[in-house]
Amino acid sequence: MSFSISATEYxxxxxxxxQYSGIMLGENKEYLITSRLRRLLESEKLTTLSELTIAMDRNLKLKGLVIDAMTTNETLWFRDDHPFKIFSEKLLPELAKTRRPLKIWSAACSTGQEPYSLSIAIEEFKRKNPGALMGDVKIIATDISPTALAIAKEGVYPQLALKRGMGDVHLKKYFTQQSDDAWKINDDIKRRIEFRPLNLQTSYSMLGKFDIVFCRNVLIYFSADFKLDILKRIHGTLNNDGHLFVGASEAVNNLSDFYKMQQFNPGISYQAKPIAAGSR
Known part of the structure; x- marks a missing residue:
């Protein structure tokens, strides 16, 4: 099946x-639509993009399938490296001194590489520092894509996916080989992660409070206003002096009342400031 897309349809x-996902397509991205939605149009027996756009309003399942198809699930293990080193070498030692349970949010977790990388880092810290983490550590991992979350929950990855940042030492230590091309994350890494569906447009109040939030490589897909809204609402989920990490190509701008930048050389985080009443 082939179909053309008019400027109005686009x-x-x-x-x-x-409106439904916050994802903002740039100009001249028609090729993404044709490549990602062709099969969906065929299966739904729709012939034009206009028909699909109209159908999304009255069919919740179809709306979810479209969002799922248009979501970019590009991710790596220990992506960009610096945030994980800061997490392991700077933040975990400080948080361990509090002797209380810790809670981390991996927002837009995609197929699970980020929360599993964080859990591996926690396990490594515990092995190097026996007894340092007295309280439990819980990771809440969320994503809008049901397909991505299903992969993340299963925790089974092909060799090609594992080559994208997973070293042999960690692979042998924290995964079990199930076949020539399937490795399953071990239960001791998986057990501290809870995967949940979440559209970043919706409320975060049910998630609770966090010591650290990773919201990386997703803000680039949103408008400036929506990005600002997300960052303000993430601030509301952070404990006093909690830390936010964003992607290497992302920044927290125009929010000096909410966050202060922490330089770690290399790498940065954004630490939550207390907000006076009425500042939001």
Whole structure:
């Protein structure tokens, strides 16, 4: 099946996608739509993008399938390296001194590489520092994509996915080989992670409070206003002096009342400031 997309159809679909998911398509991205939605149009017996856009309003399942198809699930193990070193070498030692349970949020966790990387880092810290982490450590991992979350929950990865940042030492220590091309994350790493569906447009109040939030490599897909809204609401989930990590190509701008940048050389985090009443 082949279909063309008019400028009007593209504009209408862009608006609808942003309305439902926050994802903002740039100009001249029609090729993404044709490559990612072709099979869905065929299965739903729709012939134009306009038909699909209209159908999304009255079919919740279809809306979810479209969002799922248009979500970018590109991710790595220990992506960008510096945030994980800061987490392991700077933040965990300080948080361990509190002797209380710790809670971490991996927002837009995709297929699970980030929360599993964090859990591996926690396990490594515990092995190097016996008894240092007296309280439990819980990771809440969320994503809008049901397909990505299903992969994350299963915790089984092919060799190709593991080559994207997973070293042989960690692979042998924290995974069990199930076949020539399937490795399963071990239960001691998996047990501290809870995977949940979440659209970042919705409320975060049910998630509770966190010591650290990783919201990385997702803000680039949103408008400036929506990004600002997300960062303000993430601040509301952070404990006093909690830390936020964003992607290497992302920044927390125009929010000096909410966050202060912490330089670790290399790498940075954004530490939550207390907010006076009415500042939000």
């Amino acid at each position: 504009s209408q679909f862009k608006q609808k996608l942003e």
